[in-house]
Amino acid sequence: MAISFDNLATSEGVQQLDQYLLTRSYISGYQASKDDLAVYLALKEVPPSNLVNASRWYSHISALIRSSFPGESVGVSIGGLETRELITPPAAEAVAPETPASANKSAAEEDDDDLDLFGEETEEEKAAAAEREASVKASTKKKESGKSSVLLDVKPWDDETDMKKLEEAVRSVHLPGLLWGASKLVPVGYGIKKLTIMMTIEDDLVSVDDLIEDHLTEGPAAEFIQSCDIAAFNKI
Structure with missing residues (x-):
């Protein structure tokens, strides 16, 4: 529905x-x-x-x-x-209007026949080729760098922990490749609630284990956080 x-x-x-x-x-x-x-x-x-x-x-x-x-x-x-x-965007026109470039295509193709394909490369051509190769490598590396969507369960020390300050402590962690998302408080019993919070990470830049150990259960945030677990981990 x-x-x-x-x-x-x-x-x-x-x-x-x-x-x-x-x-x-x-x-x-x-x-x-x-x-x-x-x-x-x-x-x-x-x-x-x-x-x-x-x-x-x-x-x-x-x-x-x-x-x-x-x-x-x-x-x-x-x-x-x-x-x-x-x-879904509107479909593109089936036939593109003729442009000066397309009108001169035949003449350009004829000129290509006169090119010396085995001539020696100039310094400018070598530099341009090297730049193109570097660009392709950078583009390929960027595509290989994936992202993940992670859901964390953050538990306080007790029912007297200020959950607003706990969430502020979590969101105060800023790392390259880390983006905090939606969150909510979920009752776990005896008046205690846990913080369930979503985050998106770049896999090459952020280790979830290091994030939890170095920034959430250690340091200033440890004043509010008793433990932190990974509730869901999905590649995107």
């Missing part, structure tokens, strides 16, 4: 989204899906910071916008448009 929203270009629509995300990390399911992308594209402006849930979700999806969305889509309807209509 598709999830329906009003016009997200209005402040009332964004408030509706913020209320919807109060108890959810994503539009549907437990992973980012095409439903999140559809809603993201339907927003005309960044949600204001006072709409905490929508703002956090928007920041998280912004980090994933160039990555895949592994979650299963159930479909959303926004202003009468369905998920596929919202995220």
